[in-house]
Amino acid sequence: MTEKLEALKAEIRDELDGLSDDLIKLSRRIFDNPELKYEETRAAAWLTEKLEEQDFAVERGVGGLDTAFLARCPHGGDGPTVAFLSEYDALPGLGHACGHNLIATIGLGAGLGLCSVMDRVGGQVLVVGTPAEEGGGGKIELIDAGVFDEVDIAMMVHPSDRTLVGRGSLGVQELNFDFSGEAAHASSQPEEGINALDAVIATFNNANALREHTKESSRIHGIITNGGKKPNIVPEQASACFYVRAAELSDLEKLVEKVKNCASAGALATGAELEITEEDHAYKPMEPNPVLADLVEENFEALGEEVEDYEGGMGSTDMGDISQEIPAVHPYIRITEEDTPAHSEAFARASNSDRGYSAMLTAAKALAMAGIDVLGNEENYRQIMESFQEE
Numbered sequence: 001m002t003e004k005l006e007a008l009k010a011e012i013r014d015e016l017d018g019l020s021d022d023l024i025k026l027s028r029r030i031f032d033n034p035e036l037k038y039e040e041t042r043a044a045a046w047l048t049e050k051l052e053e054q055d056f057a058v059e060r061g062v063g064g065l066d067t068a069f070l071a072r073c074p075h076g077g078d079g080p081t082v083a084f085l086s087e088y089d090a091l092p093g094l095g096h097a098c099g100h101n102l103i104a105t106i107g108l109g110a111g112l113g114l115c116s117v118m119d120r121v122g123g124q125v126l127v128v129g130t131p132a133e134e135g136g137g138g139k140i141e142l143i144d145a146g147v148f149d150e151v152d153i154a155m156m157v158h159p160s161d162r163t164l165v166g167r168g169s170l171g172v173q174e175l176n177f178d179f180s181g182e183a184a185h186a187s188s189q190p191e192e193g194i195n196a197l198d199a200v201i202a203t204f205n206n207a208n209a210l211r212e213h214t215k216e217s218s219r220i221h222g223i224i225t226n227g228g229k230k231p232n233i234v235p236e237q238a239s240a241c242f243y244v245r246a247a248e249l250s251d252l253e254k255l256v257e258k259v260k261n262c263a264s265a266g267a268l269a270t271g272a273e274l275e276i277t278e279e280d281h282a283y284k285p286m287e288p289n290p291v292l293a294d295l296v297e298e299n300f301e302a303l304g305e306e307v308e309d310y311e312g313g314m315g316s317t318d319m320g321d322i323s324q325e326i327p328a329v330h331p332y333i334r335i336t337e338e339d340t341p342a343h344s345e346a347f348a349r350a351s352n353s354d355r356g357y358s359a360m361l362t363a364a365k366a367l368a369m370a371g372i373d374v375l376g377n378e379e380n381y382r383q384i385m386e387s388f389q390e391e
């Protein structure tokens, strides 16, 4: 069996080498035409055109999102369904400084590569276009609309300054605290006022005390969005916005409650009224499936890509929400020098560099090859499902 799978993987590599000029051209085109979340009409159109050209059956606007799509490989049979995810939204002012132009063609390439041998493998292969990762939570909308109901396993790769496979991401919840007090002359009648800004400041002080007693990876960071109008008016309205993050869903839920209590205590202490609004699109923590991660790592290494062990700070992504529903991985591939942060101009340059495009091809190959390990080997699939259920 191994020999047969290795031969299929070699075929996939050849197929992707043959498609490399097209993939690079398309990735560069998306880079040159950055589109913000939920406005990615051109990127979605170009990706789906390419998929149709390769005989994929494409549904546009899935899940009620204009710039989402679901594309099915025409070959396959009974067995699990593997989806490769493409992101293609850019950042305001910075263009593709998160390298989603590369993610777009990694997902596309992985789908085309694996599909090219699906006449000899059971299962189904999909490419799913997922808009608005940068703060829009497109994948959450697609989950809620049932788009992932037919998917057993989801994979994507994000560019980075390191190649990391089993790394997760933090769940994040945005909390808005609006305090209402009582205006008064701050000097002649301060005793008549209720100071909403004091409630905000108390919230920050309480959160700072809480910080000492959270897990190492948890994060609490806030800003004051309204601090009053003039020093001689006791602030009647004041507001703060916090992001609360944690590596596990249960920790995130507990920490969110504690941070809300910090604000409630501020309200109680000052006599201000508190209104709490939770952002709809909180991202859940990314918990990579360990068996699937090992398979991707083996294929990265077979392609000569060195995988690092690294425990550093983490961000958040809506791929986390996918990983809470089905086994998923979100590895990173290095496209630039170490310590080049994403969302920077240097990272944008790397996302449109020879090194970036070469990493894009490696990642597409690795995902398609891991797809062979999943669809061509029942034991791998069984272990992936077993480890998912254990979590």
Ligand SMILES: [Zn+2]
Pocket (backbone or CB within 6 Å): 098, 134, 342, 343
């Ligand atoms: Zn980003």
Ligand SMILES: [Zn+2]
Pocket (backbone or CB within 6 Å): 098, 099, 100, 133, 158
């Ligand atoms: Zn990103």
